Amino acid sequence: MTDTPASYGTPDHPRVAVRGEARLEVDPEVAHISVTVTARGKDRRTALEDLTRRNDTVLELIRSYGPAVEKLETGALSITPELTKNGRDEKIRAYHGHVHITATLNDFTALGELITRVADLDMTRVNGPWWALRPTSPAHANARREAVHEAVQRAREYADALGSHLTALIELADLGAENTVPALPAPAAGFRARAGYDATPEPPPTIDLEPRRQTVYAQVNARFIMSPPEL
Known part of the structure; x- marks a missing residue:
């Protein structure tokens, strides 16, 4: 046996x-950057037409950067009536429209130019950038490997202190290895701009953006069997 x-x-x-x-x-x-396009009109049709036109302009501009744009998505769209001051008889003063767009870029040399060009458009707000790693980034695997190596080294040091050596691994539990910055967190020092009707026709200056380094953590619990110690 x-x-x-x-x-x-x-x-x-x-x-x-x-x-x-x-x-x-x-x-x-x-x-990642987030773009909010807005419009305001005295009637619903005018607000919706202005919102559609501005949304198309933003999408066309972002798409013009080609492969630099890894992902482009449209989020929520809303058209909201604004009642008069007293709100009697449900009289509407104006309509407000909003549409939210998110874009993911992999070419940081184009990022600063794109942000300022989008922010220069009428009634458009830009938030970001939020720097991130892809879920499939090799950095996550590298962190997990280093965590395992450290666990083995630490166990060997304990065994060596007792005059023993490791003989078997009986359990390895992953406690997680993840980027501390989520896909769209609040930026610590991001760029925020909102353009109005006074946007000038001249190309806006390109803002210089320094990518923020990402921190990747990994932790594992490991249990080993070792030879009898020499006490």
């Missing part, structure tokens, strides 16, 4: 439990 070490450890097969951690600082892979 094979002598299998118990997972909880025995005097002949002591168990050592450790945690391995890794923290990497890496360059971002993508940048």
